[in-house]
Amino acid sequence: MNFDLEDKLNEYVKRNDLDSAIRIAESELSKIPETEFHQLIGMNLLHLESKLDKYISNFYSSVKLKYALSFGKNLKALYCEMNGFTINYDRWFIDLFSFSEIAQEDYEWLADYDHLTKNDLTLTGFENLQKVYEDVYKNKKYEIPEIEQAYEVAELLIILRLQELFRETYKNAKSNGKKWTEFPMFVTAHDYEMIYKTE
Template identity: 30%
Template sequence: MDWFDVADEATPHLLRNDYAKCEEIVRKALFEEPPSPFDHVLKSEFTNDPRDVAIEINAFVERESKQFAVGAIYTETNGFDINPDRWYFDLFAYQTDGGIEDTDWISNWQSDLWPECTLTGMEDLQQIYASNELGSEAAYLFSLLVVIQFQKLIYSARTYMNIGDIPVYSTGHDYSFIARC
């Protein structure tokens, strides 16, 4: 099964923030692939404290709210598969929530730049990305698991956010596999 088929199968579960089911679908597809050094991601997760992530997002929203009424937040990882030296996420704010159906609005943020937030806990996997050629279907599927781990982190942080009902969207750079919490 290719990446797009797996992502399509997982998307309904992603829309319900059911990350365990998303992971299950990706892992099932990976069992059909030959063993890979990327198998390490099956046991990896980000170790950032969700409360610290929430503090960062709260501070970002507080600053941006002084400029405009924030209607949505978007966060994405950097291109981690081609930048294994440091994994991080960026934050973007919008005056209006464009919704999950058509996400073209995400490229037109209104916020100022915010310092990148380093992601921790997958440094061993970063080394695997640095030492291996990408391109296999398994590598793409493992990358999808990394994105799901990031989305789980943002979802876990949501509990600690003081931003009211402002939706928070999350994914990896250049991924259309977008979660909303």
């Protein structure tokens, strides 16, 4: 993991400036000698927007009812976690979680969710990259310097693209009056510190 780059990108993510974060990550990737990971430059997940909208809407409908039936608990926030995608290259997916308690100082509270989705949502469009991750692991290519460097930038760029998908989905759902946009959604992948919060 490129912790310096993650810290730098995280500053932009916290300011809700995903466009700058993506630009910086793509620029860093382009400085590395060409690898299979470079196909990620310019790619996004925005084709999944309507599917994600429906997925969040369905989850919101089910948890809204559960909170209505539970005394003293109200929905405060939602959380999306992508699976540990670098080592689970066969399928990339997300799960959603809901919370009645959140904290401001850190993200330890993300472990104490009330409800989670019964079914995950498969992320499509990056299948060629999944094959690249598989090739790197199966053929132990991680030892090759440019592959290691590109790998470390690519993993952060993939998370940024997921966060971009949520930003755009929330923006359009808000303009269509979807109630779930009133609740913040925190978005990242398993075991990553770079967490985006929808506005």
